[in-house]
Amino acid sequence: xxxxxxxxxxxxxxxxxxxxxxxxxxxxxxxxxxxxxxxxxxxxxxxxxxxxxxxxxxxxxxxxxxxxxxxxxxxxxxxxxxxxxxxxxxxxxxxxxxxxxxxxxxxxxxxxxxxxxxxxxxxxxxxxxxxxxxxxxxxxxxxxxxxxxxxxxxxxxxxxxxxxxxxxxxxxxxxxxxxxxxxxxxxxxxxxxxxxxxxxxxxxxxxxxxxxxxxxxxxxxxxxxxxxxxxxxxxxxxxxxxxxxxxxxxxxxxxxxxxxxxxxxxxxxxxxxxxxxxxxxxxxxxxxxxxxxxxxxxxxxxxxxxxxxxxxxxxxxxxxxxxxxxxxxxxxxxxxxxxxxxxxxxxxxxxxxxxxxxxxxxxxxxxxxxxxxxxxxxxxxxxxxxxxxxxxxxxxxxxxxxxxxxxxxxxxxxxxxxxxxxxxxxxxxxxxxxxxxxxxxxxxxxxxxxxxxxxxxxxxxxxxxxxxxxxxxxxxxxxxxxxxxxxxxxxxxxxxxxxxxxxxxxxxxxxxxxxxxxxxxxxxxxxxxxxxxxxxx
Amino acid sequence: xxxxxxxxxxxxxxxxxxxxxxxxxxxxxxxxxxxxxxxxxxxxxxxxxxxxxxxxxxxxxxxxxxxxxxxxxxxxxxxxxxxxxxxxxxxxxxxxxxxxxxxxxxxxxxxxxxxxxxxxxxxxxxxxxxxxxxxxxxxxxxxxxxxxxxxxxxxxxxxxxxxxxxxxxxxxxxxxxxxxxxxxxxxxxxxxxxxxxxxxx
Numbered sequence: 001x002x003x004x005x006x007x008x009x010x011x012x013x014x015x016x017x018x019x020x021x022x023x024x025x026x027x028x029x030x031x032x033x034x035x036x037x038x039x040x041x042x043x044x045x046x047x048x049x050x051x052x053x054x055x056x057x058x059x060x061x062x063x064x065x066x067x068x069x070x071x072x073x074x075x076x077x078x079x080x081x082x083x084x085x086x087x088x089x090x091x092x093x094x095x096x097x098x099x100x101x102x103x104x105x106x107x108x109x110x111x112x113x114x115x116x117x118x119x120x121x122x123x124x125x126x127x128x129x130x131x132x133x134x135x136x137x138x139x140x141x142x143x144x145x146x147x148x149x150x151x152x153x154x155x156x157x158x159x160x161x162x163x164x165x166x167x168x169x170x171x172x173x174x175x176x177x178x179x180x181x182x183x184x185x186x187x188x189x190x191x192x193x194x195x196x197x198x199x200x201x202x203x204x205x206x207x208x209x210x211x212x213x214x215x216x217x218x219x220x221x222x223x224x225x226x227x228x229x230x231x232x233x234x235x236x237x238x239x240x241x242x243x244x245x246x247x248x249x250x251x252x253x254x255x256x257x258x259x260x261x262x263x264x265x266x267x268x269x270x271x272x273x274x275x276x277x278x279x280x281x282x283x284x285x286x287x288x289x290x291x292x293x294x295x296x297x298x299x300x301x302x303x304x305x306x307x308x309x310x311x312x313x314x315x316x317x318x319x320x321x322x323x324x325x326x327x328x329x330x331x332x333x334x335x336x337x338x339x340x341x342x343x344x345x346x347x348x349x350x351x352x353x354x355x356x357x358x359x360x361x362x363x364x365x366x367x368x369x370x371x372x373x374x375x376x377x378x379x380x381x382x383x384x385x386x387x388x389x390x391x392x393x394x395x396x397x398x399x400x401x402x403x404x405x406x407x408x409x410x411x412x413x414x415x416x417x418x419x420x421x422x423x424x425x426x427x428x429x430x431x432x433x434x435x436x437x438x439x440x441x442x443x444x445x446x447x448x449x450x451x452x453x454x455x456x457x458x459x460x461x462x463x464x465x466x467x468x469x470x471x472x473x474x475x476x477x478x479x480x481x482x483x484x485x486x487x488x489x490x491x492x493x494x495x496x497x498x499x500x501x502x503x504x505x506x507x508x509x510x511x512x513x514x515x516x517x518x519x520x521x522x523x524x525x526x527x528x529x530x531x532x533x534x535x536x537x
Numbered sequence: 538x539x540x541x542x543x544x545x546x547x548x549x550x551x552x553x554x555x556x557x558x559x560x561x562x563x564x565x566x567x568x569x570x571x572x573x574x575x576x577x578x579x580x581x582x583x584x585x586x587x588x589x590x591x592x593x594x595x596x597x598x599x600x601x602x603x604x605x606x607x608x609x610x611x612x613x614x615x616x617x618x619x620x621x622x623x624x625x626x627x628x629x630x631x632x633x634x635x636x637x638x639x640x641x642x643x644x645x646x647x648x649x650x651x652x653x654x655x656x657x658x659x660x661x662x663x664x665x666x667x668x669x670x671x672x673x674x675x676x677x678x679x680x681x682x683x684x685x686x687x688x689x690x691x692x693x694x695x696x697x698x699x700x701x702x703x704x705x706x707x708x709x710x711x712x713x714x715x716x717x718x719x720x721x722x723x724x725x726x727x728x729x730x731x732x733x734x735x736x737x738x
Contacts, residue, residue: 110551110559110563111559111563170567170570174563174566174567174570175563177562177566178559178562178563178566181559181562182551182555182558182559182562183551183555183559208566208569208570209569209570209573211570212570212571212573212574212576212577213573213574213576213577215574215577216574216575216576216577216578217577219681220577220581220677223666223673223677227665227666227667227673227676228665228666228667229666229667229673229677230667230670230673231581231585231670231673236667236669236670237585237588237589237592237669237670238670239584242581242584246577246580
């Protein structure tokens with residue numbers, strides 16, 4: 001009996017075990033989260049370097065640094081790696097894994113073995129896709145037919161890699177949904193769940209519902225190339241537009257797979273550093289589900305100029321506007337949370353504020369593109385590139401960086417240098433805007449995307465954008481160095497450095513192997529800031 | 538006690554009732570994704586059938602309705618034996634359950650054999666997946682279904698061996714039930730494929 005008690009009192013952090021096998025065979029959701037975090041971050045950096053190369057080519061109007069074909073290969077690599085390796089699994093799988101059991105008061109996810117199997121499948125998918133990319137592909141990440149059905153690059157391997165990655169995504173989503181339903185601690189009712197959990201839940205639904213459709217689409221593309229099936233080939237009675245319909249039926253919801261987890265992160269960071277309860281909890285929670293639902297009804301807005309009927313275009317344009325409603329609900333509620341809060345500008349908070357600012361620009365320019373008349377002019381121009389990067393970097397990546405800074409002490413049990421983190425944020429924020437804001441103007445003036453060379457009249461804006469990419473790259477470099485050196489030489493993190501009320505902050509940093517010694521009894525939501533003895537902090 | 542917990546952290550991190558209901562929810566979600574996977578093909582079927590109704594009618598006459606009908610009966614019967622197998626193990630009758638699962642497996646194999654004859658008849662008439670849109674759909678839909686039959690047979694084979702070894706009883710039989718759910722999905726999809734491909738009127 002005595003031994004029993006002592007064994008429970010000994011705190012063994014989950015990072016304690018060392019060695020390759022202890023990682024690759026782990027079933028601990030926190031370790032699997034790290035596996036995803038490391039893999040996706042490495043791919044993010046690789047694809048980021050490729051982006052810098054592209055921007056370097058665009059410094060001058062002529063295609064003098066790389067030839068046009070190499071440029072096509074570069075944007076294919078950049079897009080495929082960013083989308084399939086980094087941004088889809090990035091926040092959802094890494095922070096989802098780490099946070100979901102901690103936040104709902106569970107010892108692990110519902111199916112821990114399936115969880116590590118999903119990671120192996122992710123690795124397998126990336127390996128297959130990378131082998132496919134060895135033969136330099138230039139299809140872009142969207143694999144549009146008829147080009148993808150006829151080019152002699154390894155489209156079959158690449159799309160099969162994406163198919164396998166989809167499996168990983170489906171199984172992770174399935175695991176998270178079951179975990180949220182079945183593993184919540186006593187008293188953790190649905191309306192007490194942290195908003196990150198609501199966001200992850202909405203994301204998981206999207207992963208389950210949308211991914212199988214892209215799976216079958218890519219299988220059809222593979223049979224098109226291997227068996228001579230002609231669904232997308234007009235010569236055989238097929239229709240290339242059908243591929244676009246199928247592809248975007250997944251890939252538009254996939255955009256929300258990328259952004260909704262970041263919205264969840266922001267909902268966690270804002271109240272902690274405003275010392276106020278989150279404003280409009282239910283509105284934020286259900287708007288995640290609302291976005292998920294509407295996201296299935298808007299796919300054809302990618303195809304306004306592909307030759308769809310006018311009626312269809314008008315309906316899809318209207319439905320696209322609807323997405324703005326749940327999204328705006330979130331933004332309004334976040335700003336209402338900030339209102340009269342005692343705001344602390346911690347680096348994580350800076351990223352969260354950056355998210356709100358940049359994502360609002362990204363979201364509103366999306367409404368421009370959803371408007372039929374404007375889209376005919378702006379389609380496939382730099383305006384789209386700018387819009388998409390404002391959502392994906394200004395939104396998702398800002399959320400990702402914010403999450404990294406916010407949960408870093410909990411995850412690794414160390415502190416990073418806060419001043420350097422703020423400096424890095426400054427360069428990231430400024431660099432990002434200098435890179436992508438000029439691209440809105442370029443797009444309006446008619447500069448098409450995906451070209452290695454351009455008319456001389458665009459040179460000033462184009463080179464400005466390239467200089468911005470250097471600032472952005474420098475900022476990320478500083479951030480990475482700061483976070484890595486924190487791991488090595490940072491001071492030990494306290495249990496709850498921000499005085500947060502969420503469950504994950506009530507246990508040691510880093511958490512012990514099975515998270516909670518006793519499964520907690522939850523009696524309230526986690527956003528009751530500003531009520532109890534806050535001034536002591 | 539505590540040390541054993543650390544060594545086998547996830548062996549029993551859920552009570553059996555939660556484990557059962559979690560597996561069931563997870564399985565149903567997974568079956569949903571399988572339906573969506575086939576959903577893409579059903580959508581393609583709807584689009585191309587609307588575009589080429591005559592071609593679909595004329596070419597479907599090449600398919601062997603008798604074999605298709607026999608296969609439909611075989612699969613429906615196998616779903617019955619599977620369901621009986623699940624009921625049997627819930628009553629604790631291990632041997633009966635094992636026999637019923639075995640019959641299910643034999644039905645699945647029979648389905649595969651009949652399908653093999655159908656495919657080879659098509660090939661001998663020089664009908665391949667690239668012959669026409671209709672036959673593309675025929676081969677892809679039945680082919681993807683066949684892959685699912687094989688996966689289902691694999692699951693059932695494992696479940697059968699474990700049942701023989703006495704791993705399941707009235708209290709714990711989740712894998713049999715999950716395998717059964719998967720097998721019913723395989724059956725269900727075929728019930729849609731048969732009229733769509735063989736009975737166009």
